[in-house]
Amino acid sequence: MSHHIVEVTDLTHTYPDGTMAVRGISFRIHHGESVAVVGANGAGKSTLLLHLNGYLTPQHGSVRIGDFPLTKATVQDIRKTVGMIFQDPDDQLFMPTVYDDVAFGPLNLGLPPEEVEIRVQDALVRTAVAHLRERPPYKLSGGEKRAVAIATVLAMTPDILVMDEPSSNLDPRARRTLIELLAGFHHTKIIATHDLDMVLDLCERTIVIHEGTIMADGPTLDIFNDMELLARSHLEKPFRLQGCPICSGELSR
Amino acid sequence: MAKIESAFFDLSYLDALARRNTCIHRLDPRIKVIATAVFVICVVSFHKYAISAMLPFALVLVLVMGLAEVPASYVARKLLIVSPFAVMVGIFNPLLDHQPLMQLGPIVISGGWISFFSILLRFSLTVSAVLLLIASTGFNAVCMAMVKLGMPRIFAVQLLMLYRYIFVLVDEGIRIHQARALRSFQKRGLSMKTFSHLVGQLLLRTLDRAQRIHLAMLCRGFDGTIRIQRVFTITKGDLFFLANCCTVLFLLRYFDLPLYIGRLLTRLLS
Amino acid sequence: MHMADALLSPAVGGTMWVATAGTIAHCAKKVQRDLDDRKIPLMGVLGAFIFAAQMINFTIPATGSSGHLGGGMILAILLGPYAAFLTIASVLTVQALFFADGGLLALGCNIFNLGIFPCFISYPLIYKPIAGRRPSPTKIAIGATLGAVVALQLGALGVVVETVTSGISSLPLKPFLSVMLPIHLAIGLVEGLVTTAVVSFVWKARPEILELTAAAKPLGALNLRNVLAGLMVAAVVTGGALSWFASSSPDGLEWSMFKVTGSEELDAPEEGVHHTLATLQEKTAFLPDYGFKQSSPTESIENSEPETSSWPMIDSGTSTSGLVGGILTLMMAAALGLLFKRRAHTV
Numbered sequence: 122m123s124h125h126i127v128e129v130t131d132l133t134h135t136y137p138d139g140t141m142a143v144r145g146i147s148f149r150i151h152h153g154e155s156v157a158v159v160g161a162n163g164a165g166k167s168t169l170l171l172h173l174n175g176y177l178t179p180q181h182g183s184v185r186i187g188d189f190p191l192t193k194a195t196v197q198d199i200r201k202t203v204g205m206i207f208q209d210p211d212d213q214l215f216m217p218t219v220y221d222d223v224a225f226g227p228l229n230l231g232l233p234p235e236e237v238e239i240r241v242q243d244a245l246v247r248t249a250v251a252h253l254r255e256r257p258p259y260k261l262s263g264g265e266k267r268a269v270a271i272a273t274v275l276a277m278t279p280d281i282l283v284m285d286e287p288s289s290n291l292d293p294r295a296r297r298t299l300i301e302l303l304a305g306f307h308h309t310k311i312i313a314t315h316d317l318d319m320v321l322d323l324c325e326r327t328i329v330i331h332e333g334t335i336m337a338d339g340p341t342l343d344i345f346n347d348m349e350l351l352a353r354s355h356l357e358k359p360f361r362l363q364g365c366p367i368c369s370g371e372l373s374r
Numbered sequence: 375m376a377k378i379e380s381a382f383f384d385l386s387y388l389d390a391l392a393r394r395n396t397c398i399h400r401l402d403p404r405i406k407v408i409a410t411a412v413f414v415i416c417v418v419s420f421h422k423y424a425i426s427a428m429l430p431f432a433l434v435l436v437l438v439m440g441l442a443e444v445p446a447s448y449v450a451r452k453l454l455i456v457s458p459f460a461v462m463v464g465i466f467n468p469l470l471d472h473q474p475l476m477q478l479g480p481i482v483i484s485g486g487w488i489s490f491f492s493i494l495l496r497f498s499l500t501v502s503a504v505l506l507l508i509a510s511t512g513f514n515a516v517c518m519a520m521v522k523l524g525m526p527r528i529f530a531v532q533l534l535m536l537y538r539y540i541f542v543l544v545d546e547g548i549r550i551h552q553a554r555a556l557r558s559f560q561k562r563g564l565s566m567k568t569f570s571h572l573v574g575q576l577l578l579r580t581l582d583r584a585q586r587i588h589l590a591m592l593c594r595g596f597d598g599t600i601r602i603q604r605v606f607t608i609t610k611g612d613l614f615f616l617a618n619c620c621t622v623l624f625l626l627r628y629f630d631l632p633l634y635i636g637r638l639l640t641r642l643l644s
Numbered sequence: 645m646h647m648a649d650a651l652l653s654p655a656v657g658g659t660m661w662v663a664t665a666g667t668i669a670h671c672a673k674k675v676q677r678d679l680d681d682r683k684i685p686l687m688g689v690l691g692a693f694i695f696a697a698q699m700i701n702f703t704i705p706a707t708g709s710s711g712h713l714g715g716g717m718i719l720a721i722l723l724g725p726y727a728a729f730l731t732i733a734s735v736l737t738v739q740a741l742f743f744a745d746g747g748l749l750a751l752g753c754n755i756f757n758l759g760i761f762p763c764f765i766s767y768p769l770i771y772k773p774i775a776g777r778r779p780s781p782t783k784i785a786i787g788a789t790l791g792a793v794v795a796l797q798l799g800a801l802g803v804v805v806e807t808v809t810s811g812i813s814s815l816p817l818k819p820f821l822s823v824m825l826p827i828h829l830a831i832g833l834v835e836g837l838v839t840t841a842v843v844s845f846v847w848k849a850r851p852e853i854l855e856l857t858a859a860a861k862p863l864g865a866l867n868l869r870n871v872l873a874g875l876m877v878a879a880v881v882t883g884g885a886l887s888w889f890a891s892s893s894p895d896g897l898e899w900s901m902f903k904v905t906g907s908e909e910l911d912a913p914e915e916g917v918h919h920t921l922a923t924l925q926e927k928t929a930f931l932p933d934y935g936f937k938q939s940s941p942t943e944s945i946e947n948s949e950p951e952t953s954s955w956p957m958i959d960s961g962t963s964t965s966g967l968v969g970g971i972l973t974l975m976m977a978a979a980l981g982l983l984f985k986r987r988a989h990t991v
Contacts, residue, residue: 226594415654433976496649569702571845585682632968
């Protein structure tokens, strides 16, 4: 199963207006790894993610997903391998009902109706939203929308899950449910986020991006304990690692 | 503003009504679309002075409304909201058409007034019929039924997407509008310049959103065709309903029932 | 202004339905063939945008009253004619189904009036030549305003023709036109101003968006010959509808033609409005009033109209029967409603 790697080599992307969003990024992600991509707003996270599902093709450098280099010709296969979960579930849930939305991908794959049905049901059960099947998406809560968005991607049976801010706009309980859900998946996961506490729960490895380049790439705990690195990258140590004075009884000192 | 917000409240309310489970809801959507069309055509094909002959159609509506458990008060309120329009276009009839058409003892009623009331009645009947269709079927099912009846698929997709994003965009619009209202204090009107900025801003956001949706579609194998899997089956019961419904509507259209009843009654009394 | 079912005869409504359905089918084919699959979500979301934009009212300059965006012109500019037509049609359909704007039968008329003209007249023949290739604020302003005015004038004309041809409303053609056209000139100017403002805003913020849609090959280009051919078809179809109408009530059509040519006014200019109205009444009245004054209840009125037999007899006896029967029916409806209501409460 070693072929499910994501390999980015010296990737550079310049937007038409001259903004250089990504400048020479390289990294390798192995099968089953769970990697966080963190960085300030505008650091280039979104541009990087857009390369991973082939929305943007590399202007310079290369992106390899599994056995395929990302080119116009392989983009369809790559999209079957990489499942992308968007920041705003409203962008991802565009069909009239939850069922139609989850069935959208499998139907596009040309699967027979029975197989579509199995995949939809399976995806809905895995994200614990089978009861929402016939509901229109605008009637769902934030957490439900997120779960359905994940189900739409799971129904495509991807090997790699790419997520953009999965925990944004969720209330604490919905966020917790989501983290538990994601922890249960054995996919290769790439999560772009500002939620560093969630990174602690889900990702053993973290890549820090700053102004289009990689500042650091290593075990999550090492990175989160490097105060200087975090400050330079406009980040903050997660609350859980800050040694809360009240809990630790150090308030009096 | 408030009016539109409440209109969207209506949208979700109609959706909620459509999720009930009555004998009318269970009918195949295609059957209901056809029955509604037949109803509307029957009503509008009455001559311009028809009033009493149209009333049995109201009876049919009330019957269906009751069976579908759609609150009559809701339909009535909807009618009231849109009735000024009908009044506006109909009110010219009494002014222009002084033709005496009816005599009730000493009172002579002109054709204008009769056709005015006829317009109001037509209006109420056709509007309620459509409301009933939506309230007992739901917009999505009506669209899918229309595809099965020959509407181009891409137009159905357009309708479904429009409906899906009305809720999102109206929310966005309300937020932008509130943000402005909070900072403009007593000044209620919106100058053209501010308006164009607000709406332009909303439009830019909309265009961005369209791009993201397109991306989301591509990610799931979108190739220009939207596929929706929905199976409708017309049962014997559906056909039975349709046949009966059409028969009743045609009979009511061609036989002026109230007139016969009225005749019978007046003859009995005299 | 929206047409309503209540004002339509089945012939006119049906004809317009057929015309509109044909155009929708044609546009659907064009958009599908266009291969630009970005348009599919774009159309959907822009349709929803029109709703959102319509709830924001602005103050009309120099009047103090408020108005809102119609949107036909904006959609045509952003999407090109075919996709814009489908989008306008979808907006009007949702309005008809949920907000009771118009109705099911009138939908054909409304889509025709508000969709065909901005998409297939104003955009390709006015906006595109003026501001299509190399937009500038002035060109956008002129193109959008002129386009909106022309589209709304034609739309208003459509409403008038459909209403008068249907013959349910007693509104005569000429006075109706003389009210509708100036009102829609004003509405068109305001719509033009708003369209200009919004399009310019987008153009300044993101010029590439306008260039993208303007440059889109298959959608942007519209052959003048095709437009003319389309208009011919529309004319033939309308003609067909008119003749259908004419056969069932010759007087109505004769009268409209009479009015359009204006010969009647030339004949008797000094008679004034009263005379016009009187003539109108005489011409439109299917049941001349002497029929009533004869007060011979059992005899049918002398009238050459083929439909007379199905019209209500003007005898007080029938009127009373009709009234009694009608009231009875209403009472039955009310009783039925109450019955259901009670049942709903007890359940």
